[in-house]
Amino acid sequence: MTVLPALAAIPADIVTLADYERRAVHHMPAASWRHIQSGADREITLAANIAQFDALQLLPRVLADLSGGSTAIRLLGMDLAAPMLLAPLAYHRLAHPDGELAVARAAAALGTGMVVSTLSSFTLEEIALASRAASRELGRDPAPLWFQLYLQDDRERSAALVRRAEAAGYDAIVLTVDASLKRSGFTLPAGIAAANLRGLPSRSQTGIAGGPILFGTPLIDAAPTWDDLAWLRQATTLPLIVKGILAADDARLAIEHGADGIIVSNHGGRVMDGLPTPLSVLPGIAEAVGGRAAVLVDGGIRQGTDIAKALALGADAVLVGRPQLHALAVAGVIGVAHVLHILRAEYELAQAQLGCRTPAGISRAHVLDAQNGG
């Protein structure tokens, strides 16, 4: 497969991420679509994630000298073409047979970082090879690849995953801490599995009516704690990022336990309803972190202006979740590359309209809260 087939493969009426989302429903089985799109319970948090971006307005600044400007950033020692990465998502093959391999190629072609899930449907080694091959083919520097870890039932298994990621050339480890008590009722279609965990026993589901739900089940005993973060810190020399932080005090604790970065996230509204939106807690967390660690945010990024809004409220970069699967389902590798290009182009226009030569120039002064008048 060439890295990027002709852009002509994209229908001319697809110009925004919303166009991909509208079409994607027709490109996968109904159960997979519901699994990807859904949120917890009444989906109030899921909807709020997006609504809050919409409620913020950007304040442009005119006549600024933008010569020599760029959207590029350096994050944890890595170069990114724009302040965005692809969020870790399980089982990309639900959206397209090429799954994570296509996403990795597209991300490498566009200089975008990719966070690969523990629950990827190709192995982490296969994904790294696809990414590096695409960079080589295009004569580009390798794009950052981060490995997202779900801690396994025992430390040796977790350590084995980290060692595999290190050996395959991953640049950072992302520990997701917000989903360990959640079990999905979704059944994977035949032929799709957690490729990294082949041969390991699958974890049991709980939920017999009248029986224990969480407390008193093995799920609680196996759930990670701060001790596990301290253990992971000494188990790898790679930069360590903790994903799923919503409280400023937890951001402080993560740094005390050795995190180099945090991802402010409610897991795209999938774990629990009634959580704060990432945007509402971001300013307080950025203040608590005070530049001691990188601050990333995800949940509801659907256009380039959303990236500018997140930066204005204190993020160094954002992660993009579901839209990568929408594009993958509709058009495979070229769809994902197109979405990354659209986001970058929309963000670049926003940064320029805000009068900022670099992403770091975007500040709180560039947003108004339309609902609260401030």
Ligand code: FNR
């Ligand atoms: C996720 N997310 C996720 N996070 C993680 O750390 N490991 C994972 O395996 C997954 N898997 C996953 C599957 C699907 C289908 C979705 C939609 C989400 C959460 C993800 O990284 C991210 O936090 C959200 O998707 C961000 O919200 P948006 O951009 O989808 O609104």
